[in-house]
Amino acid sequence: MRQSAGIVSIAARQFRTGPLPGASVTRGEWAALSRDLASGSLDLLSLWADRGGVLMALLHQGSRRIGIARLVVRDRAFPSVGLVHAPAQRLERAAAELFGLAAEGATDSRPWLDHGRWGLRHPLAGKAGATPAEAPTEPMPDAVAADYPFLPVHGDSLHQVAVGPVHAGTIEPGHFRFTVQGETVVRLEARLGYTHKGTDALMTGATVARGAELAGRTSGDSTVAYAWAFAQAVEAALAAPVPARAFWLRALMAELERLANHLGDVGAICNDAAFAMMLAQCSVLREQVLRACDRCFGHRMMRDCVVPGGVARDLDGDAHGVLRNLLETIRDALPALTALYDGTASLLDRTVGTGRLDPALARRFGAGGYVGRASGRDFDTRRDLPYAPYDMLKLEVPRRSDGDVNARVWIRIEEIGQSLSLISQILAQMPQGPVRADLPAADEPCEGLGLVEGFRGDVLISVALDGDGRIARCHMRDPSWFQWPLLEAVIEGNIIADFPLCNKSFNCSYSGHDL
């Protein structure tokens, strides 16, 4: 812990306002940090690679400080963190195949995002300034790609159910391999990567403006959170001044986004238990939020509204009235909806006790958002690593410890209440002034970190700019990276027919994860 205390020492106000002091670590320190992660004294925020090394973003919960550790990679290999700390495994697999690195000692070396359909291998390894030897770029042989061995399960009368990547409904693609005994799930293993868009490669060499657009298109339902995190990272890297009003407008958008998603999901969870009434009522409210967003910001999902340096447009004269009406509508409807949920015994019978996430597991994986908070992990970026304007707002972070589908629904309902309160605080306190400032030019390479609470959890974006102000490397980590593995744990011992409920209560992002 002594070693890590030196590295994990960056307070929120430091990395929120200035470029990132990345600490170069030795292999010994890297291993020590891995051990600290495994022992639970540190939380993993992300793990990624760039042209010269691998990086870890770490969080020390007690002191609310973070740290970035960079290990320079030699011979295309680095000591595996996933070996001792499971949450790092998939991040490591993704980093390894994008850059052609090898995680030494890793127990799982199967490809993760690369399904052998890219036409090349290790797409980021060959970019400018690649490390020693050029990585092989011929595509993965079909035989390797087709043969993805799922983890073996041994036992009597087990059979496998393969679901996806094409589903019966119109949803994002992902493959779920269930091993079941009758109706009881013995093991679930997900295979993702079907929505890989090569965002990392597109980002490399892009201008900041283009990068902001790409970030906003990473996961459609979290476009504000992503755009904000990207803007934060760029502004921090350049130490750019941002007008105060822009922060308030960003927070307003972020809360509207949270509101829309939570309303939609509460309805959708109930609909998965064939309780269509709740979906109908929630969809009406969600639609009203989206229309208000369209009216105030010119886009239903508020895409491209947050830009580095500020926001794209200011509210006009009627916007306050529109938003106040919206708040009133939702405040009027919410108690009845909550009562409908809480008063329908047949619905509670499905959600209570279903898909229980062990608090210890949630803590170990550093599960963000409602997934973590429903299982006792008391963490919210808005409160614990505060950024403007949340440091000036009153926010209560709901927390429960039962960890089942019901708890996740309740966290969302309580967060809806919090978002409503935040929006009215923002409307009342928002300062006047300009909403956008020009970014200063970059004179030398610099790095910045953005960490924003999206509706799913903390979205982390790390941006490295080169001397011309172009993006040298941009890493985006969706909260789903740490939630997908937990979904696999949650369904064990439940019946297979309850998977849609568990899945919907997690509602992990495919697109944000597959990049």
Add this chain to the structure above:
Amino acid sequence: MGLILALVVQGIQMLLVVALAPLLVGITRKVKSRLTRRRGAPLVQPYRDILRLMRKEVVLADNASWLFRVIPYMIFAATWVAAALVPTFATGLQFSWTADLIAIVALLGSARFFLALAGMDVGTSFGGIGSSRETMFASMAEPAMMLTVFSLALIAGSTQLSTVAEYMASPQVGLRVSLGMALVALVIVAITENARVPVDNPATHLELTMVHEAMVLEYSGRHLAMIELAAALKLLLYVSLIGCVFFPWGIAGSDDGLAGHLLGAALYGAKLVVAGVLLAVFETSIAKMRVFRVPNFVGVALMLALLGTLLLFVSRSL
């Protein structure tokens, strides 16, 4: 002349059930939509769906057997015959002597057997899951149905549906506890057999929770049309059955004239609408239950039907 007329009436009955079955589905969907603040598809949408499916090509899995191809027609035929046997607007039709309750149960049972086979034919996991769940539910629902039939037979003195319906329409039946139990049991069986909420969700797109839909997931084109029509017929069958046994008001007897038959037809139409609305209201107000809760739910039907039958042995007037 009398024979020709009787055959015509019988023919009308057979066509009527096929013609009305999609409408009942349409009514239920429409009311459900209105209850969930949606406008809903027009009432004739199920007809359009069936026509559309009829015109589409059939996509078959490579390893589908001949059984997979013939089963939709077998299911449709068995269900159609069963539905045509249940008195709708008139009793004492030409073929009413075949309308034995046990025959109807057997026809539906064979349709289910073949559907479960079809679910497993292609070998996808969803079909297998659906078939296994369907069989689990049926193992409770079929005995419950049989016991209900026994209660009715003990009261009416016959298992022939036409006779049962005529007896139920007569004033001598009175108010009986066992009939009440049989009604509840039959409603539960009807919900289970027709894959309605809370047992199954006919509108779901979630493969893992499906029962009926999972078995027919591999079907397309005219095969699917046959199965959809058979499912609609089955719903109509149960509504007609409950209608003619428990609410036989206005049903035309064999010696009623044209006016009596028309009145019977009008009242039958009204019964269908009421049933469709009630089903939609019930489905909207309840969530789907866990798969393993369903046997308890159907078990209630079984116990009620058993109790009803036993009561009749204790006293003929209960």
